[in-house]
Amino acid sequence: MLVTLEGLDGSGKTSAWEALREEFPEAVFTREPTSSWYGESVARSMGDDDANPLAELFLFTADHADHLSRVVRPALADGSLVVSDRYSDSRFAYQAASLADSYLAGGRDPLEYVREIHAAFSHPPDRTIYLDVDPETAAERAGATNKFERVAHLERVSENYERLIDAEPERFVRVDATQPLPDVIAAVTEHVAAFTDD
Ligand code: TMP
Numbered sequence: 385m386l387v388t389l390e391g392l393d394g395s396g397k398t399s400a401w402e403a404l405r406e407e408f409p410e411a412v413f414t415r416e417p418t419s420s421w422y423g424e425s426v427a428r429s430m431g432d433d434d435a436n437p438l439a440e441l442f443l444f445t446a447d448h449a450d451h452l453s454r455v456v457r458p459a460l461a462d463g464s465l466v467v468s469d470r471y472s473d474s475r476f477a478y479q480a481a482s483l484a485d486s487y488l489a490g491g492r493d494p495l496e497y498v499r500e501i502h503a504a505f506s507h508p509p510d511r512t513i514y515l516d517v518d519p520e521t522a523a524e525r526a527g528a529t530n531k532f533e534r535v536a537h538l539e540r541v542s543e544n545y546e547r548l549i550d551a552e553p554e555r556f557v558r559v560d561a562t563q564p565l566p567d568v569i570a571a572v573t574e575h576v577a578a579f580t581d582d
Contacts, residue, residue, distance in 0.1 A: 385460075385465050385466070385510045385511070385579065385580065386456065386460060386466045386468070386471075386507065386508075386509045386510050386511075387465065387466070387467050387468070387509065387510065387511050387512070387513070387576055387579060388467075388468045388470070388471035388472075388473065388509040388511075388512045388513070389401055389467070389468070389469050389470070389512075389513050389515065389572070390470060390471070390473045390474060390477070390512055390513070390514050390515070390545065391514055391515030391516065391517060391522075391545075391561060392515075392517055392519060392522035392526075392538050392541060392542060392545075393522055393523075393525075393526035393532065393533045393538070394517065394521065394522040394523070394524070394525030394526035394527075394533070395515035395516070395517045395522060395525075395561040396515055396517075396561050396565050396568045396569075397469060397470070397515050397561075398415075398469055399565055399568075399569065400513075400515065400568060400569050400572040400573075401413065401415070401467065401469040403569040403572070403573065404467055404572065404573060404576055405467075407573050407576070407577075408465060408467070408576065408580075410464070410465070411464060411465035411466065411467055412455070412459040412464045412465070412466045412467070413467050413468075413469075414451070414455050414456065414459075414466065414467070414468050414469075415468060415469035415470060416444075416447060416448060416451055416468060416469070416470045416471055416474060417444065417447050417470075418447055418450070418451050418455075420447065420450055420451075420454070422443070422446050422447035422450050423447050425443050425446075425447070426440075426443050426444055426447050429443050430530050430531070430532065431530065433531055436486075437479065437482035437483050437486045438483065438486065440479065440482065441475065441479040441482070441483065441498065441501075444474075444475050444479060445475065445501060445502070448471075448472065448475065448502075448506065449505065452505075452506065452507060456468070456507060457507060460507070465580060467576070468509075471509055471512075472502050472506055472508070472509070473509075473512060473545070473548055475498050475502065476495055476498050476499055476502075476544060476548055477495075477541045477542075477544035477545045477548065478532055478541050478544075479494075479498050480494040480495035480497075480498050480544050481494075481537055481540035481541045481544055482532075482537075483497070483498070484540060495544055495547060495548075508555075509555065510555070510579070511555060511556075511557070511575075511579050512555055512556050512557075513556075513557050513559055513572055513575055513576075514545060514549060514556050514557070514558050514559065515559050515561035515568065515572075516558050516559060516560055516561050516562075517561040517562055518542070518562070519535050519538035519539045519541075519542050520535060521562060522538050522542075523535045523538055557575050559571045559572055559575070
């Protein structure tokens, strides 16, 4: 089973992922962007305010393709529970928000376009926990250290996540990430335990 954690920057997602590591020691824990050289290229692009959003989408997607073949598919083939801190929904939400300001031919919807690219090769998550926090709190908590963390951008990202949840309500569970972190962690842990009991 593939479980992914998604949410705006500053949602407590990575802390929840670290806590899950202790609770489910037999599972495979992974994240995107990865630490491979593809992931390093992604980090370089994220640090560049003038990066081309379309080029950046493909860097993130290249990192995802490598992550799938090197980590995710082999772990799933072994029957492992895989927990990923960010995965394809991050592209759908974040890169669709970046592309909204740029040009896609034929009036294409950025979110649909990014989904279509993934549909050709990716492995969709079985369940996704969305750590729900408003864009203002997210930007404040994240300290806006990269271009994706600014409030206006996070508002678009948040709207995109809502579209994704509306489209597949059975895949997502929502956790209120404005709660104190221990409560967020407890809720996330309960959800993963319930998924693995099903
Ligand atoms: P993090 O907050 O999980 O460390 O993620 C790093 C940043 O990368 C965060 O601002 C969201 C962004 N990101 C994307 O824009 N697209 C993606 O596909 C992924 C995985 C992350």
